[in-house]
Amino acid sequence: MIHEVEKLSLKLKHHNKPVLSIAASPNYIWSSGEDYALTCYDRRAKKLLKRIRMERISSSISFTEPYLWVAGYDGYIKCFNNEMKIVSKFETGHSQPILDMAHNMGQQLLPVRMEGSRCFLQTFIL
DSSP, X not given: OHXXXXXXXXXXXXXXXXXXXXXXXSSEEEEEETTSEEEEEETTTTEEEEEEEOSSOEEEXXXXXXXXEEEETTSEEEEEOTTSOEEEEEEOOOSSOEEEEEEETTTEEEEEEEETTEEEEOOEEO
């Protein structure tokens, strides 16, 4: 298994700046980076399937079949379908960038933001 991860990491160089977040399923690997790119890598075909440029940096991504959830520096959470097209966009009310996000099996999104030394966590029921 480690050998497979090492091979994939060599091929996932679709960003020209640091990668900030990665999400995976059995068939795909998504990544977002400081270069404003959101990419989808097809694990079966072993090639880049799609690369789109976001308006703002996407700092955290999470996948739950069939959607990719993307949170970023604009304070919004965007929901993408399998073709990497936005199907919905949620305003979180964050005035600061969302730094991380978790998605649990209870169909909740949990974005995290920092203000000074304080950490804030919200819950969105999907």
